Amino acid sequence: MDDRHTLPHPLHVGRPNLGSRDRLMERLNGALDRLYLTDGPLVREFENELTGIAATRHCVAVCNATTGIQIAARASGIKGGDEVIVPAFTWVATPQALEWIGVVPVFCDADEETGNIDPAHAERLIGPRTRGILGVHVFGRPCPVDDLEELARRHGITLLFDAAHALGCTYRGRPVGGFGAAEVFSFHATKFVNSFEGGAIVTDDPELAERARAMRNFGIGPDGTVGSGGTNAKMNEGVAAMGLTSLEVMEDLMVTNREHHLRYRQGLAGIPGVSVRQQAPGERSNHQYLVIEVDAARAGIHRDELHAALTSRNVLSRRYFAPACHRVEPYLGDPARHAPLPLPRAEALSERVLALPTGTAVSETDVKAVCALIRELVPTDGGG
Numbered sequence: 118m119d120d121r122h123t124l125p126h127p128l129h130v131g132r133p134n135l136g137s138r139d140r141l142m143e144r145l146n147g148a149l150d151r152l153y154l155t156d157g158p159l160v161r162e163f164e165n166e167l168t169g170i171a172a173t174r175h176c177v178a179v180c181n182a183t184t185g186i187q188i189a190a191r192a193s194g195i196k197g198g199d200e201v202i203v204p205a206f207t208w209v210a211t212p213q214a215l216e217w218i219g220v221v222p223v224f225c226d227a228d229e230e231t232g233n234i235d236p237a238h239a240e241r242l243i244g245p246r247t248r249g250i251l252g253v254h255v256f257g258r259p260c261p262v263d264d265l266e267e268l269a270r271r272h273g274i275t276l277l278f279d280a281a282h283a284l285g286c287t288y289r290g291r292p293v294g295g296f297g298a299a300e301v302f303s304f305h306a307t308k309f310v311n312s313f314e315g316g317a318i319v320t321d322d323p324e325l326a327e328r329a330r331a332m333r334n335f336g337i338g339p340d341g342t343v344g345s346g347g348t349n350a351k352m353n354e355g356v357a358a359m360g361l362t363s364l365e366v367m368e369d370l371m372v373t374n375r376e377h378h379l380r381y382r383q384g385l386a387g388i389p390g391v392s393v394r395q396q397a398p399g400e401r402s403n404h405q406y407l408v409i410e411v412d413a414a415r416a417g418i419h420r421d422e423l424h425a426a427l428t429s430r431n432v433l434s435r436r437y438f439a440p441a442c443h444r445v446e447p448y449l450g451d452p453a454r455h456a457p458l459p460l461p462r463a464e465a466l467s468e469r470v471l472a473l474p475t476g477t478a479v480s481e482t483d484v485k486a487v488c489a490l491i492r493e494l495v496p497t498d499g500g501g
């Protein structure tokens with residue numbers, strides 16, 4: 118192997134996209150001039166924008182999506198000791214958010230094509246302590262929402278969505294955000310629309326929204342009295358300034374990501390055992406994650422070897438998501454509680470997936486170079 122294709126500069130997965138610096142500074146200066154630094158007019162404006170994008174009646178901005186999931190669960194009546202079904206194939210934030218508030222995540226297997234929670238498997242996990250299902254729109258590809266809603270209704274349990282990846286995506290033509298009892302977005306620096314850190318709960322349920330608003334502010338309700346448990350999950354004005362500035366370029370970012378997606382598909386076409394994961398046909402997608410699958414038997418190289426080789430050549434790929442969540446503590450040590458059924462498809466996916474750099478920090482030339490490098494690293498005879 119020669120090093121012809123080592124990239125001259127590191128390419129990251131998750132490099133932040135930036136909007137206009139001038140607009141950001143204007144907004145920050147406005148906050149400083151107003152002497153209003155947290156949970157103020159910029160946060161209200163950010164919430165307003167998000168209700169438009171998600172087509173929901175309510176939005177409750179919070180400090181990050183992890184806390185947002187906790188508040189959404191609590192505001193839906195899910196308590197410590199309850200079980201909630203979650204996908205095993207997700208970022209570990211999904212189960213960790215629940216575990217940290219004493220809710221028991223029970224892991225569900227994935228649909229290998231979509232990467233999402235499999236409703237038939239979820240149904241087999243429903244028991245007397247099950248209070249909810251927390252679906253994740255993995256890599257922005259929407260969950261089988263109709264099936265999950267039907268399942269939740271039939272069993273009288275709450276359906277929530279971790280929509281950390283899915284801002285701007287649609288399911289059956291409707292924006293992600295309005296499904297289940299509530300959905301939660303992330304605006305972490307690595308998300309295609311970022312607010313440095315940040316999250317938001319969106320819902321059509323006015324009572325859930327009111328409870329969530331109180332819970333993000335120590336349980337203080339609109340009348341100024343403490344009416345429930347709560348935490349401090351407020352979003353600050355600087356974060357909202359960044360979020361608003363990022364939202365202004367959201368459509369452009371989606372175009373850039375989609376173009377990179379097409380370039381990767383073309384650039385990697387025909388490499389044995391290497392495929393680009395697809396979004397749902399006919400739906401709008403933000404394409405914020407560019408994920409390939411490496412079938413080691415056909416490619417003649419394991420995903421981990423490819424990851425190591427790319428990393429050593431300045432392509433800082435990420436193994437989203439490996440290992441599957443039930444394979445890490447505190448879940449690994451208690452499979453009877455967290456993974457009562459085998460999860461072969463989530464495990465298989467976790468062995469194959471690899472996220473590659475995309476977004477505005479990556480150029481067309483970069484994408485071509487990454488594809489050329491992968492072509493060089495995968496044996497031409499496919500190894501198998």
Ligand code: T4K
Pocket residue numbers: 129130131132133181182183184207208210211253279281282302303304305306307315316433435437
């Ligand atoms: N649910 C799901 C399904 C999620 O994927 C996530 C987060 C959450 C919930 C929780 O959302 P938040 O509570 O965070 O709002 C990253 C992100 O930290 C995490 O937010 C994200 N999912 C996950 C998929 O990816 P890491 O540990 O890989 O990120 P990190 O910080 O190592 O950064 C990745 C790369 O990005 C690095 O190569 C460096 C680059 N980077 C990162 C930051 C922060 C930059 O270039 N600039 C930066 O400012 O988890």
